[in-house]
Amino acid sequence: MCDDASEKIVNIATPVMNKNDRFAAENRKLLGEKGIYTLNLISSPGAGKTTVLESMARFFGQRMAVIEGDVQTRRDAERIEKAGCQAWQIETGGACHLDAHAVKHALDHMDLSSEELELLAIENVGNLICPSGYDLGEDMRIGLLSVPEGDDKILKYPSLFSTINVLLINKMDLIPHLDFDVDITIKECRSLSPDVEVFTVSARTGEGMEEFCEFVESSFS
Amino acid sequence: MHELSLAHDMTRIIGNVLGRKVPLDRVNVTIGPLSGISPESLKFCFTEIAKMEGFGEPELVINLTEAKLICLECGTEYQARDFYQGCPECGSISRKILSGREFTVDSVEIDEGEN
Numbered sequence A: 001m002c003d004d005a006s007e008k009i010v011n012i013a014t015p016v017m018n019k020n021d022r023f024a025a026e027n028r029k030l031l032g033e034k035g036i037y038t039l040n041l042i043s044s045p046g047a048g049k050t051t052v053l054e055s056m057a058r059f060f061g062q063r064m065a066v067i068e069g070d071v072q073t074r075r076d077a078e079r080i081e082k083a084g085c086q087a088w089q090i091e092t093g094g095a096c097h098l099d100a101h102a103v104k105h106a107l108d109h110m111d112l113s114s115e116e117l118e119l120l121a122i123e124n125v126g127n128l129i130c131p132s133g134y135d136l137g138e139d140m141r142i143g144l145l146s147v148p149e150g151d152d153k154i155l156k157y158p159s160l161f162s163t164i165n166v167l168l169i170n171k172m173d174l175i176p177h178l179d180f181d182v183d184i185t186i187k188e189c190r191s192l193s194p195d196v197e198v199f200t201v202s203a204r205t206g207e208g209m210e211e212f213c214e215f216v217e218s219s220f221s
Numbered sequence B: 001m002h003e004l005s006l007a008h009d010m011t012r013i014i015g016n017v018l019g020r021k022v023p024l025d026r027v028n029v030t031i032g033p034l035s036g037i038s039p040e041s042l043k044f045c046f047t048e049i050a051k052m053e054g055f056g057e058p059e060l061v062i063n064l065t066e067a068k069l070i071c072l073e074c075g076t077e078y079q080a081r082d083f084y085q086g087c088p089e090c091g092s093i094s095r096k097i098l099s100g101r102e103f104t105v106d107s108v109e110i111d112e113g114e115n
């Protein structure tokens, strides 16, 4: 790339996320062509992503497929299959986030041909920091925060909560035991993502889940 | 953040553009303050990875930009170094992010001994 052999400065001018973003665009195109609407679910470990997806699996049935991202084990994919949906497990083997290339591989292996299929949910690796910089090709990014984690998390993890379309506040059944302030959480989240939609749910009791599922459904139908 | 994997991505990009592995003097990057990247952590990771990948021991020079935001209360466009700075006109923290997440490898300076 040196025009002049004696030139020691070489222009690179390349965004570091270029490769990921290219794969994300490919995923978005492929899924769009198949008429599949895609969600990227991000939260800290144990906030309830898989439990939310089990509840969604009961609502959507065969209309939904799931990609599970975990550092190790097929446990979450097995839980989703039991709940009635096709599931593909990505084991990142140490990586703290999914990237668009890993999702592309998963899509190559999954059966996306069913006429019924209209929703793909991707459960990211439990982590509030690293997944935020990686576009997977999703149509909707959902940040999930469970009330035992505390109501100070939004502003502590702005690089995630400034990129979400939907905030799902989970484990609302536990709120009587905690001092979690829902209103402050929503206000702080709106300061980072002005257009964010907020749902308060308990994936355990099912409270609020139908409203949330209907919202997701209305986003693609 | 995942500075280690970003450092790997950087050496991959540099290797692709140069078409070879040569010791470097400097690597110049631009980082937006809302990118979530820790400059210190990136420097640490990049130093290790660059050496491992055959690019010598370049200095990583980081150009940290300011984010551009627009206040949704009063419409003022302003610059900020983090997510917490409110509108300088009305104090509101309700705003839209116009830029500030960028992360690019701008240029590299090849160790002259190699030319």
Ligand SMILES: Nc1nc2c(ncn2[C@@H]2O[C@H](COP(=O)(O)OP(=O)(O)OP(=O)(O)O)[C@@H](O)[C@H]2O)c(=O)[nH]1
Pocket: A043, A044, A045, A046, A047, A048, A049, A050, A051, A052, A070, A076, A125, A126, A127, A170, A171, A172, A173, A174, A201, A202, A203, A204, A205
């Ligand atoms: N009380 C209560 N517990 C919940 C709720 N949702 C999930 N849990 C529990 O929280 C724990 C973690 O839930 P998971 O769904 O496995 O969380 P996850 O986010 O998928 O976790 P990782 O995949 O490991 O990051 C389990 O014991 C769930 O039963 C809820 O709404 N209320």
Ligand SMILES: [Mg+2]
Pocket: A049, A050, A051, A076, A123
């Ligand atoms: Mg899980």
Ligand SMILES: [Zn+2]
Pocket: B071, B072, B073, B074, B075, B076, B087, B088, B089, B090, B091, B092
């Ligand atoms: Zn203002």
